[in-house]
Amino acid sequence: MTMRGLALPMLGFALLCAPASAAGTERVIRVRPPMDLHRALDEAASLRARDPGRPVAIELSSGLHRLARYARIGPEHGGREGAPLVIRGGADGTTRVVGSVPVEAVALPRDLAARLPAAARGRVKAFRLPESLSARPRIRPPRLLGPPPPPLTFEVFDARGALAPARWPNDGFARVTAGPEAARPSIRLEGAKEGAKEGAKSEAKSEAWRGEADLWVEGYWSWGWLFETIPAEVPSTGPALVRLGAKPYEGIRPIARARIVHALAELDTPGEWWRDAKRNLLLVWPRDGAGAVEVSVSDTLISLEGASHVRIESLRLERTRGDLLAARGGGDILVRNSALGWSGLRAAVFEGVQGGGLEACAIADTGFGAVRLVAGDRPSLTPGGLVLKDTRLTRHARLSWTQSPAVEVDGVGNRVVGNYFHDAVDYAVYLRGNDHLVADNEITRLLDGATDSGAIYAGRDWTARGSVIRGNFLHDIRTKPGLEVKGVYLDDMASGLTVEGNLFLRVDQPVFIGGGRDNVVSGNVFADASPAIHVDARGLNWAAPSVADSTSEIRTALAAMPTGSALWRRRYPPLAAILAREPGSARDNRLTDNVFWWSAPFRYEPPARPGDQIVARNVEAARTRPLAGGSDPAAFAAPPVQGGNFRLDTARMLRSGLPMAPSPRR
Known part of the structure; x- marks a missing residue:
């Protein structure tokens, strides 16, 4: 066991010793299927x-490694300071760890073939699902207002990525009207059908959904900021109405739009699938040239439970029913130079971990957000020390189009620094807790089709103070006509945050203060971004009941923190007396030293009062020439202001050039 290069064929690995550090030689366990x-x-x-005291490394060979159940890393595996446990992929960056398995092709039952749409006949293939899935009657859990749901039952993949359950319409959504209330809500979906005018009721379409045992409807029911997925059925007799298995949050409003999911009659295009739960069969219309069909079976790939001093490097983690990686407890856990994608839930979750995070990674195509960083103790304001750094994140709300931020930050003293957030339907950063840093990130092309959302979001907690949003480059964040989005959205009385030294280029409503106080907005450049700073006093009108109600969300959050303690009084002086100083008003926001370039400066929505804010030294740049095109922040660093002495530091703002991970090791 201690000899250099001694093979251990019984276990399928080689144990090697190689120089590592003064602490001793590194033990390397090389893993090959x-x-x-x-x-x-x-x-x-x-x-x-x-x-x-000796460093240990597990090195997985290049190529494919399958995990049908997660790998647990506990305190007994973790290292010590200077002698970590390292789990790394091959030097060429091609090591893949996946939670999926291939499925076996079988004959398509005649009765199912007869129910297929005409276009699908002869093209749909049948596969036998793993036996472990046979006891699960539904393909997924519901997704309602609240935290992410439990893991999916499974997803279906080919070489191009995830396939979609058969749905209608294939693209976009149908308008929804509420049906008569009975034991549970019912709906009609309206849309075009063959030979019908646009907007005709599609009850003939819903006839084909009768008898579906695992039917779903997903969409926007009451608000444009809330996407919910609800089980449904069309009864075997009576009107062909779609009956919902749960009531959407605040019911069904005129804005409602939704789509049917997982109906055999809608398996009408390549890349769709449907499951027969009773026979444990999967029907797929394969995509041309996309390779074998697989299904995800593992909840997660790596679960760190109280482990410390762990490094995970140069891996491709893919295809789980839930989160790809989860770390809870312990500390000093770092994932770097790795690609994480195609998860049913998130890419990585760190909760209660003291120090660590993700660095130089690439995250894409996650189901319900991408990264969760929760660490630090709020009552004592002890920092958690987690970080998301130098990472590319895209398409992070694949299965849930709202409530799915690229990174959720909570606790105290965590950092989101130097990342590239781009091309997703939901927002980039969700801030909760205290004293976080969001700095030097590039954030672009988010929220297309969204409404009442913001690229960086915080809200509904007077006590969540001290976080700084600095030196970021937000650009090209706009939505469709009739909808509205924001850049930095300080929602529902969010207070005590600092927004400074950022560049907002072609961003709708770039800084939006929704009733909060004690915020600092300073030294930013707003270019073609209007209105640059919005302030309202919602706590004095429609949100006044939540301010007055001691059981409301914002008042409960206030009562939960020791705002009267010496520590909190020193760190956040205005907070202890907030209920005695017109708590519903928006006041004492410092709006200073900003530059407005082809941008309307301020919008105060009554009853917000400009005199309640501290407004000084803001300037409008001359409109003597059009703004530069493109997205190079350096072109906007020196707006033409009187005196010409303003210059924004843009040296670290452009992050789209971050290398793709995993990069080969030298």
């Missing part, structure tokens, strides 16, 4: 028990 990560971790724990 059919050996898997579980056995390697067992050996790592054994090595750690015998020699706790």
Whole structure:
């Protein structure tokens, strides 16, 4: 076991020793299929028990590694400071760890073939699903207002990525009208059908959905900021109305639009699938040249439970029913130079971990957001020290178009620095808690089709103070006509945040203060971004009941924190007396030293009062020449202001050039 290069064929790995540091030689466990990560971790724990001070590395060979169940990393596996446990992929960056398995092709039952749309006949293939899925009657859990749901039952993949459950309409959504209330709500979906005028009721279409045992409807029911997925059925007799298995949040409003999901009659285009739960069969219309069909079976790939001093490097983590990686407890856990994608839920979750995070990664095509960083103790304002750094994030709301931020930050003292957020339907950063830093990020092309949302969002907590949004480049964030989005959205009395030194280029409503106080908006450049700064006093009108109600969300959050303690009084002086100083008003916001370039400066929505704010030294740049095109922040660093002495630091703003991960190791 201690000899250099000694092969261990019984376990399928080689144990090597190589120089590492003054602390000792690094023990390397090299993993090649059919050996898997579980056995390697067992050996790592054994090595750690015998020699706790020596670094241990598990190196997975290039190529494909499958995990049908997650790999657990506990305290017994973790390292020590200067002697971490390292799990890394091959030097060429091609090591893939996936939670999916291939499915076996079988004959398509005649009765199912007869129910297919005419265009699909002869093209749809049948596959036998893994036996582990047979006991799960539904393809997914509901998605309502609140935290992410449990893992999906499974997803279907080919070489191009995830396939979609058969749906109608295939693109976009149909208008929804509420049906008569009975034991549960019912709806009609309106849209074009063959031979009908646009907007005709599609009850003939819904006839084909009768008898579907696992039908779903997803869409926007009452608000444009809330996308919900609800089980449904069309009864076997009576009117062909779609009956919902749960009531949407605040019911069904005139804005409602939705689509049917998982109906055999809608399996009408390549890349769609449908499951027969009773026979445990999967029907797929394969995409041309997209390779074998697989389904995800693993909830997660790597679960760190109280482990410390762990490095995960140069891996491609893909295809889980839930989160790809989760770390809870412990500390000093860093994922770097890795690609994470095609998860049913998120890419990585860090909760209660002291120090660590993700660095130089690429995250794409996650289901319900991408990264969750929660660490630090709020009552004592002890920092958590987590970070998301130098990472590319895109298409992070694939399955839930709202409530799915690229990164959710909570606790105290965590950082989101130097990342590139781009091309997604939901927002980039959700801030909760205290004293976080969001700096030097590029954020672009988000929220297309969204409404009442913002690229960086915080809200509904007077106590969530001290966070700084600095030196970021937000550009090209606009939505469709009739909808509205924001850049930095300080919603529902969010207070005590700092927005400074940012560049907003072609951003609708770039800084939106929704009733809050004690915010600082200073030294920003607004270029073709109007109105640059919005202030309203919603706590004095439509939100006044929540300010007065001691059981409301914002008042409950206030009562939960020790705002009267010496520490909190020192850090956030105005907070202790907030209920005694007209709590519903928007006041004491410092709006200073900003430059407005081809942008309307301020919008105060009554009863917000300009005299309640501190407004000074803001300037409008001359409109002597049109704004430069393109998206180079350096072109907007020196607006033509009187005196010509303003210059914005844009050196770290452009992040679209971040390398793709994993990069080959030298």
